[in-house]
Amino acid sequence: MSHALKKRARIIAYAMMAFFSLATVQMPAHAALLSTDALVSKAELQDQRDALTQQLLRDDVKKELLSLGVDPADVETRINSMTASEISQVQGHLANLPAGGSALGTVALVLVILILLEIAGVIDIFPKL
Amino acid sequence: MKLPLNTLFIALLLVLAGCSTTPQTDKLLGSTPVREPAYRELVDVPFFPQALYQCGPAALATVLQHSGIAVTPEALVARVYVPERQGSFQVEMVAASRQYERLPYVLPPRLQALLDAIDAGQPVLILQNLGLDWYPRWHYAVVVGYDLKAEKLFLRSGTTRRYEMAMRLFERTWRRADHWAMVTMVPGQIPPNADKRRYFLAAAAFEQFASPAAVREVWQRGIEEWPGDADIGLGFGNFLYNQGAYRQAEHTYRQVIDDNSDFAPAYNNLAEALLAQDRAADALPHAARALELGTEDTNLYRETYRKVLEAAQ
16 A cells, blocks of 8 residues: 555544544433433333324324413423323323313303212212211 | 002112122221221321312322422313313323323222321322212312211312212212322332332333433332333333343342342343443353243344344354
8 A cells, every 4th residue: 555545544533533522522322322211112012103103193192282271482392291102091082081171160060960979979070078 | 559659769860870880998997906007097198179080199299299299270271171071181191190200009999008198198189970980070189088987088189178978979089080099209218008019010110201300219119119020120220220220120130130140131231231231241142041031022032132142253
């Protein structure tokens, strides 16, 4: 190998070293660690979803929350505070999931039945009875 | 012939109510010797009377404040309230707790677990269906005490500071909400009656959102509680590795291996931690061992082995 070629090879090698060392410093996640997330998936017996699917699910949940009246200013924070498995658990179900709020709006017939059940000690809608 | 009205009425009630037995209360109250203590109440737990429909923010503020976070229900509305559903989802109650650096831990679905939590000084946030399966009225409240002799629970609920509820009635309403209950732990505290798998999952989720200092407390305490657990050990090691504490990570992975000599991920990650310290020659046998033991994730192990081998030459 000529001297010039050697020199060029060395420069390329240095550049690559610099690039890779930078990459390791900034992105430790690229190391081939068996990640905690992978353990979580195993523990939950859940197949690992790829990043793209994840993003789609997240967008879905975001749309659902917006359609349920959540303030657009808050929705991003709320979506981003859920884990991947939480997102996939609720995706598509927000309209039917329990939403604790306890309001009583009801029609007369139902009301009568409810009062009877309340007296029988089956339900507890009217705390003052 | 006279109609047996009473019978009809009772039959109608039973049909409407569905199954409404209370096996857990029966078991708890019927046990001999009687559970000790029979009465316990966390009187210092704060109270926030709920604004219309907003029992979620009120209940969450109650448990968070008790664990030392100064947050009001009003501030939580933007985090957990869903206007069109006039309520809050469980998943968001959990997620919001993490944002305030508290470890949300969902308790096993047993009345006993609620009482144990109270004994440990933890108020318990619970979901109830105060209505019926076909007419649900979802409601969050905080259990703060119990009295087995009076067969009652005490709750911070709705607009009542000390709501006394018969245990059987509570069990029916709680059961209709799948016995959901959670505590919000200060990082570094172990939830009452904690199960290591539940704790591991809670810690792994917590890690994604909380500060490194808080996350360290959670893993550290977990490893103290379950020293030989492979998942928690590896979780802690990974946390240290991601913080750049390669030496500590190495130490932790080695401990995991001491207790779980055939756990391939620990060998693989140990090899990575050594490699990060430029100790490729030390890493090589561990990378090889991971490859030898591994049945899943073999591509990952092969990649580590290749990298280590290359660095060692």
